Amino acid sequence: MHVLSMYLFAWISLGHLAFVWSTPLDERAHEPESRLDKITSMYAFEGFVYALDNCPSFVKLVQDFQRMLSKGARNVITFDYCGDGTDAAYYDQVIQAAGFTGINIIPLVWTLLIGNQTLEDTAVPKINAVTQAVLNNPGPVLAVALGDEPLYDNDFGSADNLASYIWQIKATFAAAGLSDIPVSISELAYGWQISGNITEMVNAVDFFMINEFPYFAFDATSGGNTTSWNDFLNDLDYYQNISQGKPLLITQTGWPSNEDEFAPNSPAIVASVPSEEAYWNLLDSHCEDFFKAKNIGWMWRSWDDTVEGWGAVYSNETEKWNFSY
Ligand SMILES: *[C@@H]1O[C@H](CO)[C@@H](O)[C@H](O)[C@H]1NC(C)=O
Ligand SMILES: *[C@@H]1O[C@H](CO)[C@@H](O)[C@H](O)[C@H]1NC(C)=O
């Protein structure tokens, strides 16, 4: 479908929703702010992680992005993939829905390999599809994530090999006049810590996309406990140590209401809606003294329970608690 007719179709079928049109980032010629400037200026709550497993339609994407905006979100990062993850046209739709709604998007390439899958046969086609979609629709794209915890999962065989893929993507963007699009990985502190010599990787990323999950700590209890905040600070400390002054953005943080998708490491863990809500409130309570003071933004994993238990809303779209920012 032509983009314009798709927009028109969505407008007609969603006539009851008020849409906010955004100016694509690359058309703001009068604004000196680069994408990285934008990232640098972010602090406190910034958005949500959004899983693509169920292949949401353009209309569903717009509805969800619109609801995120109404909750104070400015950004969304994708998680997982639709189908086999190699259809550039599907990523086109996701990015166009973000542009239509007026939310910045960070497309994340899912590089996890399972069983006998190889980088070449499974991850590279996904890298190519996302890269193509970004070239097709750069406007709403804030940055690109090459992998969710690719160091922790060792998707690329080595930190140096992952760095070489980042340089390749950056070269492709630069050749299309899009050298302004930052590229990074969404990663745990632990992923960097176990990856040997990370010098090339630190050089390759334009900023650090941080996965922050005190839930997985060995001393974790409930979301609102001081242990959660101490574990959080400890990981952030590590990132500040390695960042070489590059911006930090917590692209994924949260606490699940059940243990179904990812098992904890602490026997004292409390996975429940009150515990999830308490973790959100813990982050919120440090808005001024930490996130604003250090200029660090955070994005909540996840929007809904497609990541089982991790959503701020259930699969039926009901809010787990009355969250907003
Ligand atoms: C990889 O594993 C799958 C499932 O176990 C199997 O069906 C397939 O034949 C394997 N492919 C190769 C190339 O070994
Ligand atoms: C780490 O890698 C960098 C870049 O390849 C290299 O210059 C440096 O010597 C390495 N450091 C160590 C301790 O091996």
Ligand SMILES: *[C@@H]1O[C@H](CO)[C@@H](O)[C@H](O)[C@H]1NC(C)=O
């Ligand atoms: C934190 O968890 C510990 C261990 O379960 C408990 O003793 C303590 O009371 C909790 N503190 C708060 C503030 O919840």
Ligand SMILES: *[C@@H]1O[C@H](CO)[C@@H](O)[C@H](O)[C@H]1NC(C)=O
């Ligand atoms: C950060 O660096 C400081 C100074 O080198 C060191 O004392 C501290 O342990 C480091 N923190 C982490 C979490 O690596």
Ligand SMILES: *[C@@H]1O[C@H](CO)[C@@H](O)[C@H](O)[C@H]1NC(C)=O
């Ligand atoms: C949505 O799902 C939750 C959890 O299963 C349930 O408690 C709630 O009643 C449901 N809401 C609606 C409107 O169906």
